[in-house]
Structures are given as C-alpha cells and as structure tokens.
Amino acid sequence: MRALVIVDVQPDFCPGGSLATERGDHVARLIGGFVDSDVAQATNYAAVVATQDWHIDPGSHFSDEPDFVDSWPRHCVAHTEGAELHPALRDVDFDALFKKGQYEAAYSGFEGTFEGESLAHWLRSSGITAIDVAGIATDFCVRATVLDGLKENFEVRVLTGMCSAVDPQRGDAALAEMEAAGAQLI
Numbered sequence: 129m130r131a132l133v134i135v136d137v138q139p140d141f142c143p144g145g146s147l148a149t150e151r152g153d154h155v156a157r158l159i160g161g162f163v164d165s166d167v168a169q170a171t172n173y174a175a176v177v178a179t180q181d182w183h184i185d186p187g188s189h190f191s192d193e194p195d196f197v198d199s200w201p202r203h204c205v206a207h208t209e210g211a212e213l214h215p216a217l218r219d220v221d222f223d224a225l226f227k228k229g230q231y232e233a234a235y236s237g238f239e240g241t242f243e244g245e246s247l248a249h250w251l252r253s254s255g256i257t258a259i260d261v262a263g264i265a266t267d268f269c270v271r272a273t274v275l276d277g278l279k280e281n282f283e284v285r286v287l288t289g290m291c292s293a294v295d296p297q298r299g300d301a302a303l304a305e306m307e308a309a310g311a312q313l314i
C-alpha cells in the first residue's frame with residue numbers, strides 16, 4: 129500500500145513568507161488539486177499525510193544573519209499563521225499531520241511525530257510500504273524526507289512537478305541525489 133506524504137507546504141515557505149520559495153504557492157495549489165484528481169484516485173493512496181516545520185525554540189536553526197544552509201530567518205514558529213498548512217490544502221482530509229523541529233532543526237519528515245508516533249512507525253502500522261513525496265523545499269526537507277524514507281526501506285517516488293526549491297539548481301542536484309539513492313522521479 130502506498131501513502132502520499134506532503135512535506136512542509138506552509139505559508140512561510142511561499143511567496144510573502146519569511147523563507148519563501150518561488151514556486152511555493154504554485155506547488156500548494158497543484159497539490160491541493162492533485163489530492164482529488166483522477167491520478168490520485170487511480171493511485172488509490174491508503175493514506176494522505178503532511179509534515180509541518182513547527183518551531184518553538186530551535187536554537188541555531190534561526191539566525192539574524194542566516195547562511196541559508198544551516199541557519200535561517202525565523203520561520204514556521206509554532207501556532208503562527210506562517211506555520212499553518214497552506215490555504216490551498218486546508219480542505220484536504222489528512223490522515224495525520226507530523227510536526228517536527230520544535231527544539232532543533234529537523235529537515236526530514238521522518239523526524240516528525242503525530243500523537244507521539246513517528247512517521248515511519250505510523251506508516252508501517254498502517255501497512256504502508258511505499259510513499260509518494262511532494263512539497264517544499266526540494267533541496268532541503270523533501271530531500272531529507274526522501275532519503276530517510278529510502279533508509280527506512282520504503283519504496284519512494286518523488287512527484288517532481290509538485291516540489292519547490294529554495295535554489296532551483298540545488299533542487300535539481302537534490303533530485304539527482306534522490307534518484308541515485310533509489311528514489312523514482314516521476
């Protein structure tokens with residue numbers, strides 16, 4: 129069985145947000161439409177889940193002088209508008225929302241928890257062996273989620289048209305890295 133895993137589609141990662149990616153809103157709308165599409169119906173996802181960057185006090189992950197590699201402007205502060213799901217996804221009936229990064233940087237959705245349960249455990253206990261991944265940002269949290277998914281022995285596909293990068297060139301390099309690690313790019 130296959131699940132759809134939507135990574136960090138949050139207003140702070142979209143134009144107007146504190147850590148915007150250029151295609152963020154576009155990708156959010158595409159994903160919002162995809163969930164109800166014939167393609168998604170045909171794929172017959174056993175579950176649709178999302179991850180959220182959800183910072184309370186993540187230490188050096190935030191900086192007033194960010195390097196945009198290891199440190200970043202403040203973003204996705206828990207319970208703020210910028211940390212909510214993007215409005216284009218608010219009608220999606222997610223089976224679970226995995227929050228990550230409360231007290232430290234957490235790029236991979238597999239570091240997130242929902243009601244105390246990790247993503248890998250939740251997926252396995254739902255009988256899921258394969259995941260399709262889309263979201264933000266291709267070169268950071270999508271990349272980390274895909275690589276961790278492979279390490280956790282899930283079959284992983286990346287829905288490349290529905291991913292948005294911080295840096296498009298770095299995003300393309302990240303996709304190549306994911307493919308080399310065993311993910312299927314579709």
Ligand SMILES: [Zn+2]
Binds near residue numbers: 189204233234
């Ligand atoms: Zn973060």
